[in-house]
Amino acid sequence: MCSMKNILVSIVLINILQLETYLCANLNSKIIMEDAQEKYKFLITAGYRPKIDNLAKYVVSLRGKKYRRVFGDDHYCGGSIISPKVILTAAHCVCRGDNRIELRPFRPSDILAVAGTPRRLVVTEKTQALKVDKVICHAYFDPKTFHNDIALLLLIKNIYEDGVSAQRISLQTSSLPPHTKCTVLGWGRIFEYGPKPDLILHTNVYIMPNEFCKERDDDFFFGMMCATDEDDFEKDSCFGDSGGPLICNGSVAGIVSFGNGCGVPDEAGYYTNVSSYRDWIRKNGLDKLRPVNFILLIVLQICITES
């Protein structure tokens, strides 16, 4: 029989595990902080930055392990935190890709996911630099057509979620109707060949009807959607925003995937439709790492040892 003592021991063990996650997250950020040139400031700013940013906490910056001159100068893609150990991103960011991306690490040991801060170039006390254990690419990702442009990063350590600077975002589970208002955010270029911002930028776009997307892209396919603002085509994602979230009604509905340039009149940005891949995401990421299973295992083991 499982005594009260055993259950208490399990609870203590679980708390120790959680404390370890917290300490590691803090330690990770301190290690990076020592290296970084904190005083560096990116001088160009543009776009829309909300007074209170409630969305940046869901986003990570993907970069290499060694920056060139300044912490974060090797940022190349975004990603979304969908569980403490899982980042949702675009396959073309972390799998075989095309040549448009400046830095394309696809060995897990070459990728760093930085969470906890809306600043790309500055290490704050909330910065969490997370190492990657495994890259999971969609088996049918096609780098020529960008079909199935979806991938998961399984992290070595849990992200510490404080609800303010880092937090998981829920997945959109059903297809959204055209004209739904969404927000895309990231550290991508502020215009087509422009610089990347230090402070994350947001823009609001609307999901477009499939016919609109098909007319502008012959390869428009299952699992894609496109979004723009027909009153202001300049509102768009751009190079470096790839992999980051398109957030609609508080959930991640799209993954920044591609486009015909950035902010081009009568064009749109193309996104992987998250709801089309919800089963793939669950099977390959979320279900594999259920902490409850781990907790149950500990309790079970203690019970078996005792009996």
Ligand code: 4AZ
């Ligand atoms: C890119 O290659 C990219 N304007 C992302 C988004 C868009 C274009 C290109 C959409 O990262």
